Structure formats: C-alpha cells, structure tokens
Amino acid sequence: MTVSPALEADLLRRQDPELADILRGERERQRTTLQLSAAENFTSPAVLAALGSALANKYAEGYPGARHHGGCAYADAAERLAVERAKALFGAEHANVQAHSGSSAVLAAYAALLRPGDTVLALGLPHGGHLTHGAPGNFSGRWFRFVGYGVDAESGLVDHDQVRSLALTHRPKAIVCGSIAYPRHIDHGFFREVADEVGAHLIADAAHPIGLVAGGAAPNPVPYADIVCATTHKVLRGPRGGMLLCRAELAERVDRAVFPFTQGGAQMHTVAAKAVAFGEAATPAYTVYAHQTVANARALAAALAAEGLVVTTGGTDTHLITADPSPLGVDGRTARGRLEAAGLVLECCALPHADDRGLRLGTAAVTTQGMGTREMTFVAGLLASVLRGGTDPARAREDVRELAAAFPPYPH
Known part of the structure; x- marks a missing residue:
C-alpha cells in the first residue's frame, strides 16, 4: 500500500502526537529561517522518500553477494547502484558507501592505512582541522601521533613551506589534506608530491567540497589521494552519511576497515538515498x-x-x-x-x-x-x-x- 505524506503525517499525529509536534516545529523552523550553516542542505523529496522506504527494515551486514543475512537481493541491488553511481560521478576505481558519517569514513581510512601510534600530518584544529585530525578527545588524537600544519598569518592560505618542512622532519605515515573551515581550494597535486617525497599515504578529507567536485565547481582529489573521505550531505544534497573513494588495490582494505572493523550493519535506506543523490548530482541541473x-x-x-x-x-x-x-x-x-x-x-x-x-x-x-x-x-x-x-x-x-x-x- 502506498501512503501519501499527508496520510503519514496524520498517522504520526494520532499515534505519537508529542513527537509529531516536535517534527512539525522543526519543519516550521526550517521553513521560516535561513539555513546558512556550511554543513547543511535540503535533500530532494526523492532522497527523503528513499530514507523512509522499506529498506529501513532490512538488516544487511556485509557487502553485496556476501551478506550475513538472508533476503538481501534488493539491498544488494541498491548498494551496487549507489557504488556504480559514485564511481562514475567522481571517476573512482572503488567506492564504499556504507560509512555512517564523515567521521566514520575517516576512521575507516585510518584503519585501512595506519596502526596505533603512527604519525599523521594534518591541518591543526585552530587552523580549520576537523576533530578527526587529532583532537585530544577524539579517537584520532588518542590512537595516533598528530602533527599539525597551519595557514599563513598574512594570507590565511595553507603554508606549503611549513607542510613540506614538517613532513621531512616527522616522516608521517599519512598526510591529511582537508578542512572544515578553509574557504579555498586545496592543492592536491602539492600534497601528493610531498607525500611521495616522504613515503606517506595521502588521505583527502573532502567532506565539504565533494558536492562541488560532483558539479565540476571544485578540483577532484580522487586522482591524487590514496583514499578520499567525504560526506553525502552538505553540498551534495544527499542523506546524512559518509563514503570513501579509493584505487582498486586498496578496495579490500577499505571495505574491511568499514565492515567488520569499524561498523556493523549498513543502513540500507540511507545507502538507497545516497544512490538517489548520486544520480541527481550527475545531471546538468546539479552542475x-x-x-x-x-x-x-x-x-x-x-x-x-x-x-x-x-x-x-x-x-x-x-x-x-x-x-x-x-x-x-x-x-x-x-x-x-x-x-x-x-x-x-x-x-x-x-x-x-x-x-x-x-x-x-x-x-x-x-x-x-x-x-x-x-x-x-x-x-x-x-x-x-x-x-x-x-x-x-x-x-x-x-x-x-x-x-x-x-x-x-x-x-x-
């Protein structure tokens, strides 16, 4: 039976009026204020429909063709569709679309490439780095030794000389390029060069610009980074979630870092909604x-x-x-x-x-x-x-x- 949004709202009002009032209030807040948060967007009705679909009921630990649960034919089809669309959209050899968030994606990237105690070079938190870039209260700051680079005091741009100097001094196992508060394009070619110079992996945290990359409005980190971590909300206009993009030779390590190392069952309704968003982002209108x-x-x-x-x-x-x-x-x-x-x-x-x-x-x-x-x-x-x-x-x-x-x- 197909249930209209109006009927769904009426059912919720009758079954749980307290929560219905909360949801109504949030809808009114979004409708009457301006959302100027850099991390938020409005999904399409199609994305919302996928989030509220029957796949919300499905348990599907594992990957397509190798699940730990039965009845996964449609879950497999939805995930394969999301993966193929993500690969095509960003020109990646492999995509993992199960990560629950951007932080989950970064955790999986570290798990795939690093061991506890390894040194990582990343943008310092006072200069726009994310919590997963070495914050003391975050897993990253507890499990790894982070060295922070910064931005130039005059221009506000990433200090490339400092990046190279710190890399040569500390010889990190990985270098992270990306920020939650840096308004300029990242020079991925420069970071690839420095990573190769010191024998480090390059991880691009593209949570913010990945939606612009999809629309051709920002440079693509995929050709340069060993692993690209991203969110599917923000500019990309998908559901709240994460993804990882990498070369084929890292595919198994990345997938195993997501499941079973850092996560359990995939949220299949969210995976389906990611597929919708990737399809929308491939259109001229999105560009x-x-x-x-x-x-x-x-x-x-x-x-x-x-x-x-x-x-x-x-x-x-x-x-x-x-x-x-x-x-x-x-x-x-x-x-x-x-x-x-x-x-x-x-x-x-x-x-x-x-x-x-x-x-x-x-x-x-x-x-x-x-x-x-x-x-x-x-x-x-x-x-x-x-x-x-x-x-x-x-x-x-x-x-x-x-x-x-x-x-x-x-x-x-």
Missing part, C-alpha cells in the same frame, strides 16, 4: 546548482567585507565563508546567538592566529532554495545590521521570514 552555490558564496563574502566583517583569505572558492565579526563590536559566540534570534542560522569556528572565534557560513541550502547573488547582498546587510545593533533581532526575523517564504525549500 548549474554547484556553480551558483560558489557564485552566491563569493557574493556573500564580498558583501560581508563591504559591511565591515573581516573575511578570512579575502574571499572564497567554495560554498564556505569564515569571517571575524569583531570589527562590528561583537565576538563570534555572541554574534551566533544574536543572529539565530534573527532567524539567520550559522555556526562559530576557530579563527587562525586569533584569540576569539569567528563565524562560518555556507550557501548550499539557500542556493537549493533558489536564492541568487541579489539575495546574498540583502542577507549580508541584514546580518551586519543585527550585529551592529541597528536592527532588532525580532524585527530582522520578520524580514527573514518574508525572504524564506519567497524561496520555500519544498514549494510543492
């Missing part, structure tokens, strides 16, 4: 979207700078912007709270070579809604006015609500 996302980010960065915020590296090549709001008289954490009250939802991040935290913004979600560079200029002006105290957050929220209503994430 237009990816390039518009970058154009919007550049317009937003320029408008924020014109309003007095200090934009890291002077701009962006991607969907992501980091900025210092202190010239407007407010620190990062205070700014985030004030902006959320105004309906502008974003996050804080570390600012390299600074004592305070800044703001991290992204344009993936608002571009999905259909906004363009004109709206980005309006958003920047409203954001700056709220931070200066010229516009009350409650008043700004009405402006945000009006703009969001003009560009609903799910118009139908």
Whole structure:
C-alpha cells in the first residue's frame, strides 16, 4: 500500500502526537529561517522518500553477494547502484558507501592505512582541522601521533613551506589534506608530491567540497589521494552519511576497515538515498546548482567585507565563508546567538592566529532554495545590521521570514 505524506503525517499525529509536534516545529523552523550553516542542505523529496522506504527494515551486514543475512537481493541491488553511481560521478576505481558519517569514513581510512601510534600530518584544529585530525578527545588524537600544519598569518592560505618542512622532519605515515573551515581550494597535486617525497599515504578529507567536485565547481582529489573521505550531505544534497573513494588495490582494505572493523550493519535506506543523490548530482541541473552555490558564496563574502566583517583569505572558492565579526563590536559566540534570534542560522569556528572565534557560513541550502547573488547582498546587510545593533533581532526575523517564504525549500 502506498501512503501519501499527508496520510503519514496524520498517522504520526494520532499515534505519537508529542513527537509529531516536535517534527512539525522543526519543519516550521526550517521553513521560516535561513539555513546558512556550511554543513547543511535540503535533500530532494526523492532522497527523503528513499530514507523512509522499506529498506529501513532490512538488516544487511556485509557487502553485496556476501551478506550475513538472508533476503538481501534488493539491498544488494541498491548498494551496487549507489557504488556504480559514485564511481562514475567522481571517476573512482572503488567506492564504499556504507560509512555512517564523515567521521566514520575517516576512521575507516585510518584503519585501512595506519596502526596505533603512527604519525599523521594534518591541518591543526585552530587552523580549520576537523576533530578527526587529532583532537585530544577524539579517537584520532588518542590512537595516533598528530602533527599539525597551519595557514599563513598574512594570507590565511595553507603554508606549503611549513607542510613540506614538517613532513621531512616527522616522516608521517599519512598526510591529511582537508578542512572544515578553509574557504579555498586545496592543492592536491602539492600534497601528493610531498607525500611521495616522504613515503606517506595521502588521505583527502573532502567532506565539504565533494558536492562541488560532483558539479565540476571544485578540483577532484580522487586522482591524487590514496583514499578520499567525504560526506553525502552538505553540498551534495544527499542523506546524512559518509563514503570513501579509493584505487582498486586498496578496495579490500577499505571495505574491511568499514565492515567488520569499524561498523556493523549498513543502513540500507540511507545507502538507497545516497544512490538517489548520486544520480541527481550527475545531471546538468546539479552542475548549474554547484556553480551558483560558489557564485552566491563569493557574493556573500564580498558583501560581508563591504559591511565591515573581516573575511578570512579575502574571499572564497567554495560554498564556505569564515569571517571575524569583531570589527562590528561583537565576538563570534555572541554574534551566533544574536543572529539565530534573527532567524539567520550559522555556526562559530576557530579563527587562525586569533584569540576569539569567528563565524562560518555556507550557501548550499539557500542556493537549493533558489536564492541568487541579489539575495546574498540583502542577507549580508541584514546580518551586519543585527550585529551592529541597528536592527532588532525580532524585527530582522520578520524580514527573514518574508525572504524564506519567497524561496520555500519544498514549494510543492
């Protein structure tokens, strides 16, 4: 029996009204505020449909053709489809689509290539590195010896001289290139060169730019890295999850690092939703979207700078912007709270070579809604006015609500 979304909502309201109210509230929040988080996006209705499909009921430990459970014919077909689409989309010889998250993907990459105690060179956390790049409270910081490279104090760009110097000094087993708060393209060719020079594996953490790579709006790390780790949400507009891309000779090591070493059963409904997202990302419409996302980010960065915020590296090549709001008289954490009250939802991040935290913004979600560079200029002006105290957050929220209503994430 096929159940319509309206009937599903009605069933939930009758069976669990408390949770129904929570979900209704979240839907209203997304509909009436602007999602400027660099890590969030709106999936398509087709992706949501796959997430709510009958595959949510299926246990399927293992891989297609070698499951630990019976009745996996359709689960196998869904995973094979996701794998083939991912390989074609990114030009990879092998893809693993079972990773539950970006962090799970990085964990599996380390498990495939490293042993506890090995030295790893990665972008330092104060300069935009991820928790999996050596944070003391994370598995990475507990199991491996991380050495952090940084960005240049003047330009804000990755300090390539420092990367090479640290690599030659510490002779790491692996080098990680990638960031959660670096707005420029990574020079994968340079990192491959340094990795070869010191005999290290190269791991590309492409959680943020992988969606731009799919749309031809960012350079592809696959030809350079031994393993590429990524998420399937963010710009890619898929379900929350991770994936790994690698050469054929590493396929078995990567697959065994995911299952059975770091994970159990795959979430087959999520794997199916990844297949949908990969199919959507292979279309001309997605290519237009990816390039518009970058154009919007550049317009937003320029408008924020014109309003007095200090934009890291002077701009962006991607969907992501980091900025210092202190010239407007407010620190990062205070700014985030004030902006959320105004309906502008974003996050804080570390600012390299600074004592305070800044703001991290992204344009993936608002571009999905259909906004363009004109709206980005309006958003920047409203954001700056709220931070200066010229516009009350409650008043700004009405402006945000009006703009969001003009560009609903799910118009139908």
